[in-house]
Amino acid sequence: MERGDEAMSLLDFGLIHVYMGEGKGKTTSALGLVVRMTGCGGKTAFIQFMKGWLYSEVRGLSFLPGVKLIQTGRPDYIYPGQIDPVDFAEAEKGLQAARQVLLSGCYDLVILDEINVALSFGLVPLAEVLELLKRKPLHVEVVLTGRNPPTELIEIADLVTDMAEVKHPYRKGILARKGIDC
Template sequence: MVKKKHRGLVQIFTGTGKGKTTAALGTILRASGQGLRVFIVFFMKGKYPYGEFSTLPLLPNVDVVSFGLRCFIKQSKVKPEEIEQAVLALAAAREAMLGGKYDIIVLDEVNIALWYNLIALDDIIKLIEDKPPEVELILTGRYADPKLIELADLVTEMVKLKHPYDKGIRARRGIEY
């Protein structure tokens, strides 16, 4: 286990390039290997068969929950169930963050949940403000709100220099999901 507690930061992975969720997953793989305890909540992913749902449970001290409907949503036509799921996801993250059991809390695609107005900006700001000093918070998803970027300590933008979707290649099992 890690003896010396370091200050926990707020990290954001955003941008339209590849690697936001996978960078968070890789951070978990690394942290688990150093004995840190991690909680990850997936927003808007439901039970879609992402590869990581099979392998995250193999890592020591990593707990996983996933919320959301499987189908993609339109900003103009958000179902009440989708809002309910996102609110539950944020509540789960908050409870885990305040419970004292975890060193790292990952909110995967929380930026997108906010962009779709499934959750309120103020509730995410409050989450950040209430963060215990030693806990690390990681927020992922494109279109990160400027206010969240302002509050964060470490912000990385994944910029697409080249992407095969542009050449008509679709998402591939095991690589993109």
């Protein structure tokens, strides 16, 4: 059997996680799972929505065996009300990549980074994401990150973590720092 077959997978069953909230740490937590999966010899697909530039995590993931990174999005921030047609096209690329890697069954862990934001901005259809999650192979663990996930995602998830901001250095004027925030 090939590595992607369920009989050869690392996990007996995979759960659905949602990492949400206004606080820092959603992508960072997902990256921690990548490190754990890599340490067990597992394979991860990490798909970033709305992140079309070179974050430090992109460089870091390149050092980990068994990790496939796919980035989609423009190389700048997107704000509600300022969405460009290219943003829809990039989000569709991310959704197509998610379909391909998730349904292949070749990965133990699939992370859909910032998909919750893409959903809240209307860049990807909720019905398609829900259908994709319904069709995921039994053994694949899936993590959806980002602020403002729709209620329907929270309802189908097995694990939901809400990152609440209690205190943040940004409030003191300390901007994103290399190696910590970006």
